[in-house]
Amino acid sequence: MAFFQDLKARGLVFQTTGDEQFEAWLSDKPRILYCGFDPTADSLHIGSLVPLLMLRRFQLAGHTPIALVGGATGLIGDPSFKAHERALNTPDVVSKWVSRLRTQMSQFLSFEGDASAVMANNLDWTANVDVLTFLRDVGKHFSVNNMIAKESVKQRIEREGAGISFTEFTYMILQSFDFAELNKRYGCELQIGGSDQWGNITGGVDLTRRMNSAQVQGLTMPLVTKADGTKFGKTESGTIWLDAKKTSPYAFYQFWLSTADADVYTFLKYFTFLSVSDIDALEQEDAEREGRPQAQMVLAQEVTRLVHTDVGLEAAERITQAMFNGEEGALSESDLAQLSLDGLPSSTVARAELPATLTQLLTDAGMVTSGKQVKDALGRSAVVINGKPVSVDDNANPQKCFAIDSAMHGQYFITRLGKKKVHLFTVV
């Protein structure tokens, strides 16, 4: 299937410039494109995965991707569809985040061959532009009338109780300048981004035409949404990050594994490189089968492998296998040690230092955020230690719950809270 047709079949094309002609333009010859990522944290999260994988899709199709990290724009803050003005981060912090993101982004692209990827940082061409030059050469091309008409800032302008600073309002100009600059430096002629970036992208298209007399294009991808309307990418424990130190491969794998049926085939198209026909076939197969679909597992495997490589995937699968196949009693001592290394949440406590209550212990271990939740779970027999449910009466008696004779291999206690939370305690 032709590249652009494939993107459309995956549902990855939300809007493009040039309407009908876009496809012909794209298939005409290899193009140079870019996508920007602002440093708003010390890691990217799965929200950035769609555009990141999109760059890779383009590269695999023979186009040259430029991954831009927003060392400059990150200092300003993108107001697009944000309800509130945000606090500025210090240059120091932003520059640290920039270097983290660079490393993360580069793992998804290839830096070899004809379509070798390029890494760029917009601070390189904005840091030394003085205000007057910027206002005269760049700002003059923007009509405030047009800018305030953009949907992306509309709620900030119209909404009661909100507002927008000049700083954030200028963001669009800064990003537009990036496109013009990348066009000049690298011959970049396409910018891609999430659908919330449409306003910024068209701003760049206009500016490039005015400053460089060049016609460039834009393409946006849909925002990832869930069928039940809740926010994608967040759980109780927070954001799902790409950094293994912030979200372990196991937690990452589990996140994808619990995708709702209503979303899973869409996500397979968004987040994996499996062909659309394979995904459709899988959907067909799942529909004919009784019980649990295979799709979630395929999704979890594919995405975990993409982000955390085979090593991370294997670790995640080892834990999942051991914890959710009802065979935890059969685990050997070395298996248990491996689970901990693989990223199963675990901690070591000295027997003499066990706290007075289970609520305290499980809260300290990070299984829950408050003792109340443990109490609630205890009342429903939802706390299980080495296969044995613990009751409210045992709360004040951890010594009994973690008695040596109920330990696995003399010191291990697999503690579950609910169906999904597992923690390995080593009591010595």
Add this chain to the structure above:
RNA sequence: GGAGGGGUUCCCGAGUGGCCAAAGGGAUCAGACUGUAAAUCUGACGCGCGAGCUUCGGUGGUUCGAAUCCACCUCCCUCCA
């Protein structure tokens, strides 16, 4: 600089002297049902095993008693200059 309107527990949003740890909705967590899914129902949802303790932008004050009244401060919004 002037006039007015706001800042409530993760989010939205009620509450204008005691009945308020604070309505309602959302999110989240746990249970039942299932398939580590969805939907539905149930429970929890500031912290604490508990007695109890700490909250309603901040600091003081009035009062037996304040999220609610007063003063000052701070941040945000709207309009005027």
